[in-house]
Amino acid sequence: DVKVTQSSRYLVKRTGEKVFLECVQDMDHENMFWYRQDPGLGLRLIYFSYDVKMKEKGDIPEGYSVSREKKERFSLILESASTNQTSMYLCASSLFSDTQYFGPGTRLTVL
Amino acid sequence: TQLLEQSPQFLSIQEGENLTVYCNSSSVFSSLQWYRQEPGEGPVLLVTVVTGGEVKKLKRLTFQFGDARKDSSLHITAAQPGDTGLYLCAGPFQSNTGKLIFGQGTTLQVKP
Numbered sequence: 001d002v003k004v005t006q007s008s009r010y011l012v013k014r015t016g017e018k019v020f021l022e023c024v025q026d027m028d029h030e031n032m033f034w035y036r037q038d039p040g041l042g043l044r045l046i047y048f049s050y051d052v053k054m055k056e057k058g059d060i061p062e063g064y065s066v067s068r069e070k071k072e073r074f075s076l077i078l079e080s081a082s083t084n085q086t087s088m089y090l091c092a093s094s095l096f097s098d099t100q101y102f103g104p105g106t107r108l109t110v111l
Numbered sequence: 112t113q114l115l116e117q118s119p120q121f122l123s124i125q126e127g128e129n130l131t132v133y134c135n136s137s138s139v140f141s142s143l144q145w146y147r148q149e150p151g152e153g154p155v156l157l158v159t160v161v162t163g164g165e166v167k168k169l170k171r172l173t174f175q176f177g178d179a180r181k182d183s184s185l186h187i188t189a190a191q192p193g194d195t196g197l198y199l200c201a202g203p204f205q206s207n208t209g210k211l212i213f214g215q216g217t218t219l220q221v222k223p
Contacts, residue, residue, distance in 0.1 A: 004153070031209040040120070042199065042215035043154075050209060058210075090153050094209055099144065100201075102153030 003027070004103035006091050012109045019078040021106050023091030030095060032074035034058075034066060037088040037105070049074055081110045113138045115200055117214035124190055125222050132185045132217045134200030141203060143183045144211070145174055148197040190221045 007022035025032065031050050035043040035058075045058030047066040055066050063085060067075045074093075078085055086109050092100040118133045134143065142161040146154035158167050160176035160183060167174045171194075173186040187194055197218050201211040 009151075033210075040215060043213040045210065048208075048210055056208075092153070096209065099156055099159065100154075100211060102155070104151070104153050 004091060004093055004101050006089075006103040006106050008106050009104060010107050010109075012111065013078075013081050014111055015082055017078075017081050017110075019081050019108065019110075021076040021078075021089055021091075021108070023074045023076070023093075023103055024072055025074075025093040025101070026072065027093065027095070027101070028071065029093035029101075030071075031093060031100075032068065033092040033094075033100065034064075034074065034076045035090045035092065036060070036085075037090055043090065046076065081108075083110050086110045113140075113202070113204065113212050115202060115212055115214035117198075117200055117217050119217060120215065121218050121220075123220040123222065126192060127189050128221075130187050130190060130219070132187075132198055132219075133182065134184070134214050135182045136202070137181065139180050141180070143176060143180075144201045145183070145185055146199040146201060148199065148216075150196070154197075154199055187219075190219075192221045192223050195219060195221050 004025045033048050034046045044060050046064050049055045049068040065077045089106045091103040094100045116135050144159045145157045148154040158174045163178045163180045165176045171188045175184050197216045199216045200214040204210045
């Protein structure tokens, strides 16, 4: 079974802090994704990586950056957290096809 | 721009009732997927439909892909409280990069 793990289930940070969200997958998948999920807005793609050190902006990259130094690990970085980044963050991975496997999510609150 | 619109957004029903969730687009998709997300968890793939007119069944869940591959539906027969969750449809971007477009989701609550 594919397993996607995220470093924290719940996180509380203060405005202006630098925040790291980590995601690890154990199935040698090429693609990895970071989404944020807000009520009524569905899943919105923040960043996408299709190979080590390769990344592509999604629909809402502003205020975020990513890092993929190893194939199995994809990190989302909030350079200076703001209250409007309070959300559920979901990481996913996929092989070449379009089926995505999701982690359990990190609920981030920025105070 | 490819968009997927789901309806209804919210559904609250009694155990034993039937329901249908719709996923519509003005664009043609090579395939469509349905995910279910339970509270506190990430979405999990239920099914992928790839052929226009295709019908797939998963126990009490029936998925259909429209003939023109622009829409899909999910029908649940005799809903159970365990069916409660967020149902998401998703389709691949035309560029086939591995990215998916998601509908905004349908929140289903089945009351005992």
